[in-house]
Amino acid sequence: MPRVNRPPSDSPGGAPTLDEVARRAGVSRATASRAINGGNRVSPAALAAVEAAVLELGYTPNPAARSLVTRRTDSVALVVPEPDERVFSDPFFVHTLRGVNRMLATRDLQLVLLLAKPGEEERRLLRYLGSRHIDGAIVVSHHRSDRLADHLAALGLPCAFVGRPWTSADKVAYVDTDNVAGGRAATELLVERGCRRIATIAGPGDMAAGIDRLDGWRTTMRAAGLSDDLVEHGDFTESGGEAAARLLLERAPDLDGIVAASDLMAAGALRVLAGSGRSVPGDVAVVGYDDVGVPERTTPQLTTVRNPIGEMAEQAVRLLLEQIDDQRGPRPIRVIFPPALVRRDSA
Amino acid sequence: MPRVNRPPSDSPGGAPTLDEVARRAGVSRATASRAINGGNRVSPAALAAVEAAVLELGYTPNPAARSLVTRRTDSVALVVPEPDERVFSDPFFVHTLRGVNRMLATRDLQLVLLLAKPGEEERRLLRYLGSRHIDGAIVVSHHRSDRLADHLAALGLPCAFVGRPWTSADKVAYVDTDNVAGGRAATELLVERGCRRIATIAGPGDMAAGIDRLDGWRTTMRAAGLSDDLVEHGDFTESGGEAAARLLLERAPDLDGIVAASDLMAAGALRVLAGSGRSVPGDVAVVGYDDVGVPERTTPQLTTVRNPIGEMAEQAVRLLLEQIDDQRGPRPIRVIFPPALVRRDSA
DNA sequence: GTCTCGGGTGGGAGCGCTTCCACTAGACGG
DNA sequence: CCGTCTAGTGGAAGCGCTCCCACCCGAGAC
Known part of the structure; x- marks a missing residue:
């Protein structure tokens, strides 16, 4: 009570x-x-x-009276440009959300959730952002189409992106992980293990994370003198991973390694491999990506690439608060976090 | 621009x-x-x-100046008592969120997202709710432990629950679907089809939807003179459904029907059934629950029970706005939506 | 022609808070 | 013993808005 x-x-x-x-x-x-x-x-x-x-x-x-004079609202927006199910079922997003929320709580700031599809809703969003309702914005950047960064930069509102924005990346602050390095690390592990026919289950082609991880895989494959043709795209979900794995096995029954762009897709792949009678990591080594929640629950446990999601969220909030405190508008700071290979049983 | x-x-x-x-x-x-x-x-x-x-x-x-005099903030909170991944990956929640957001947008109200685990965070939450930051709250009720309804009723803040609250259900407004009826409808379909050995993959025992759907199944089974012992619980996810299905098949290789408490779990079951060489619906008929996104993508397409999520969200917002406009504090209105059986191919 | 009446208008009083500034005491070095 | 601080305090001025109220005036009623 x-x-x-x-x-x-x-x-x-x-x-x-x-x-x-x-x-x-x-x-x-x-x-x-x-x-x-x-x-x-x-x-x-x-x-x-x-x-x-x-x-x-x-x-x-009374918060209204207070913010009328202090000119601060003590709340920040979390902007989610396109809130389809994909965003919400993405463990990366969910953990970011919680991390940001936790960080803000320590400073007694409130989180205003702004969902907006491009179009009419986006106009509304921009109007809202420009109306002194909030002190700043954290944007979960996901899709290529989204030109939010441009608008925010123009608006002069403090903001921090989680994930490199597609445009104006040189004008706003953002945190990201080095997805290219992550993809490379995962692939290198398999190469060192002796795998030669390595496939990848890549993410959607319109998301930075998907593209960059694929890029890392490709670079490593070429550097090792291996073919980079075994690519299938998934939608970051388990069933997407399954479908991709099936296609890959069809195309290359002799594959001996799979680099998946998400743990869920890797889990799907594991299941297909098991169904086809292949042992992991014996016949095929598998590496996932993200390391949040999933890898411990698969059989065998997934070797994966971990993103420091908590620290990233923390840093994003910090970047935002700095701008808010300085009152100098958006500043182009970027913080890139290194991913870390976490070895378990699948590779 | x-x-x-x-x-x-x-x-x-x-x-x-x-x-x-x-x-x-x-x-x-x-x-x-x-x-x-x-x-x-x-x-x-x-x-x-x-x-x-x-x-x-x-x-x-200037919204602060305005709300200082109007005593309205034109924003409402969406309270999510325990934001673990389960909540966010639940398509029901995600669609509710979007529905609520859409409804609020038409009235130019903003959505403030409040995540709070029980404990210290809950105190903070209550403090916030009691501080004239918002005009009302929509609560996504999920867990048995949560006594939020009590607090809100005591606070006198306009609110509307989505899903029957565990306590104070007679003091606050809420919308819900008749999950018992839904469970019954799904089960009756199988009984009428001639299934005799019908299992259920139930939801978590601490969520109202899970319990009620199980209840509907049980009632129907008994009424039909069938055994109600084939119960396994899942966590509403695909892999949870798979695990449960495997257990069920082990316990009763002769089962000829499965009622799942969510589409994702049903999808998992479909996969296990396919893996075991059983045909659907020939050998085993399967019914899911929710009908949002999943059923069209499975093979065969899922027969399922549809919740009118959009209308529910709309109604919840309406209930909330009525209270806000009346300025009379919480009122105990309930609106229960009937679920609808959607026949596709799996039963 | 005078008397309403009501649409249109502006003056002004707050809403509840923070913060500038002027002021009072004591403390303290010279 | 007299300036000179400095910590503590209250008065008062707003922050930008809404809305009550008094006012004006042209139109219609008589």
Whole structure:
């Protein structure tokens, strides 16, 4: 139960105001305000009195009044350009969301979720972003079509992208992982293991992560003098991975390694391999990507590439807060996190 | 590109204010305000002048100032009590989220996402809800443990639950589907088809939807004089469904029908059945639940129970808005939607 | 012609808060 | 013992908006 005491009959109707708190504490409104906001330049006695009054009255500052004068809203938007199921079922997105939320909570900032498909909704979104409703925006960048970064840069609103934006990447702050390096690392592991006929289940061609990981795979394959023709695209889901794996096996029954662009797709592949009687990693070695939730639950457990999602979310928030605190508008800072190979049983 | 003209050198530094608009339009601030808010009791000439000024200046009302006096924030919270991956990967949740968002957009309301695990975060959540940050809350109710409804009822904040809350169901408004009826309908279909050994892959035991659907299955089985012992629980995911299906086949190789509590679990079951050489619906008839996205993509296409998610979201928002408009605090209205059997190929 | 009446208008009073500034005491070095 | 600080305080000025209210005036009623 909330420990807030609803104001007795003290205040006329509504919630208690700072004035009432001040009166009750026997100080001026100015002092009460100072006491509530950190207590600088307030005597211990006054501080205690105000705190007591706040408790007794169940006072909470009126956020509208506060932000009218401070010109801050203490809330930031999380913008999701195209909220189809894909975004929400992507473990990467979900963990980012939670990470961002957690970080913001520590600074007592609120998260406003903004979903908007391109088109009319996007106009609405931009209008909203430009209307002093929020202090800044974190954008989960996913699709190639999306020109949000341009708009935000033009708007002068503090923002931080998670994932390299497709446009204006030189104008806004963003965090990302080095997906090329990740794809390379995964592939190199298989090459070193002695695999020679290595396929990849790539992500969708309109998402940066998909493209870059494929790129890493391709680079490594060529460098090792191996053929880079065994590519199938999946949609980051388990069944997508399955379908791709089946196609690959059909095309190259002799394949001995699979680099998947997501753990879910790798899990699908594992199942197909098992169904076809191939042993993992004996006949075919498999590497996944992401390392959140899935790899421990497959048989065998997936070797995979881990993204430091928590740190990325943290950093994105930090980048955003810096801009907000500086009041200097968007700044082009980028922080790229290195992926890390996590060895388990599948490779 | 945003068509908003950044204020020339007209306004001293910040964004244009209503005062400037009024001055430019040659009217008083009061008239400008009226013109902007619906234009009642404003002459066509004044209206046009204000609209022109707004456009020229790129004026947007300061939401803080506005809500300070109107005592409305024009934003509502979407509360997700326990944001683990399960919630986000649940297509039901995702579609509810989008539906709610869409509905709110038509009234120009904003969605504030509030994720909170029980414990410290919940205190923070309640504090926030009680602080005039938002006009009301929509709660996605999922878990048995969650006592949010109690708190909200005590707080007097307008709210609407999607899914029957575990407690205080008689004090707050909620929408739900009749999951018992849905479970029954699915099961009856199989009984009528002539299935006699019907199993169910139930949802988690701590979620209302899971329990109720299981209940419907059980009722029907007993009414038909059939055994209700073939129950396995899944976590609403594809792989959960697979695991459950495997167990069921082990326990009852002769089963001829499966009622799954979600389409994803049904999809998993289909795969296991195919793997075991059974034909669907010839050897085993299968029914899923939800009918959003999944059923058309399986082989064979899933017969399933459809929830009118869009209408539910719409109705939830409507319930909430009624309460907000009435200013009378939470009211115990419930709207239960009937599920509908959608016949495809799997049964 | 005077008397309503009501649409259209502007003045002005707040909404609840932060913060600038002027002021008072004591503390302290000279 | 007298400036000179500095910590603590309250008065008061807004932040940008809505909306009550008083006011004006042209149109219709008599």
